[in-house]
Amino acid sequence: MVDGAVGTGAAAAGGEPESSDSLRTFGAVVQALREHAGLSREEFGDLVGLSKHTVASIEQGRRMPDPSFGERAEGVLGNTGALMKAERHLARQPGLAAWFRQWARLETSAITLCSYECRMIPGLLQTKAYVQALAADQLPPLDDSQIEERWAARAERQQLLRERPNTAFSFILEEHLFLRRTGGVEVTRELIDHVLEITKLRNVEIQIMPLVQESHAGLQGPMRLLETPDNKWFAYCEGQESGQLVSDRKLVSVLQSRYARMRSQALPPKDSVSLLQRMRGDL
Incomplete structure (x- = not known):
């Protein structure tokens, strides 16, 4: 991880905050893979170290997953690589700098x-x-x-x-x-x-x-x-x-x-x- 300013000035502000479409899309993929694996939110949460409420928030696109979520979830959902690749393109919801x-x-x-x-x-x-x-x-x-x-x-x-x-x-x-x-x-x-x-x-x-x-x-x-x-x-x-x-x-x-x-x-x-x-x- 690089130390230093994550962003400064107008470029950091980025004008309008980024869209949450990527969060919703990522969440939908997580949900589809979880259901395909036959796991409930609670069962999946137990396997990746999250509460069922946090799993729901991620699947509904309301919460940014933690940095290691994709890696943990891949091991539970078949190691397709889809989550790890999609996770790189996540953008935080509007309202945060x-x-x-x-x-x-x-x-x-x-x-x-x-x-x-x-x-x-x-x-x-x-x-x-x-x-x-x-x-x-x-x-x-x-x-x-x-x-x-x-x-x-x-x-x-x-x-x-x-x-x-x-x-x-x-x-x-x-x-x-x-x-x-x-x-x-x-x-x-x-x-x-x-x-x-x-x-x-x-x-x-x-x-x-x-x-x-x-x-x-x-x-x-x-x-x-x-x-x-x-x-x-x-x-x-x-x-x-x-x-x-x-x-x-x-x-x-x-x-x-x-x-x-x-x-x-x-x-x-x-x-x-x-x-x-x-x-x-x-x-």
Whole structure:
């Protein structure tokens, strides 16, 4: 895998997001081969390490398969080679930036996901009203259909939090992300309520980095880290109209160390919940 920017500038944005026709076509091929093999979705899922719900999402073209899905599925469905060849032409559904799609694909099978954000609430925690508020400041402006596509893509990604109860999610969020009141008071109230609800999930840990913090290991900017089922780690760093997928082990190790330090510097989960509740009460 190549380290560096997955895409930058106008070429990365690619104009309109890619069509999801390839996902639907790939899903239809998976379904046809599975049925030809006489397997139910649950039986097939057990053989390739996925839930029957995830299998359904792939077959219906609603989810990008993880990077090793084609290889695993080939072994179960006859080793025709069709899936491996078709998988190369998959394009993510509308609503996700071109440079983010590779990371989003890795997310679907990760066993650990860590996010530090200092600019905006991460997509996995956003509400529809918050997405609309962010879109209102987008330049060049977006039309209603593009905004709806963005929300639909985020809503689908958010299913990971509940569909993957054995995946450990960690979020470190700057306090000022809530104090900014993006979209206004009502949008912020709903956002805090939503984040508080997410903190109740056993597989999710949310920590707030205090507004006043003399020592901070994340001053270089936001980062995301994930661990794959075969215990490989990747990182992702995003800037304006660009993203960088990092696979170099030494660099990933540096980012892991910074994230670990931030976890010790941020408020513990219980104190973070208390702070969110106080900020909610002040609105």
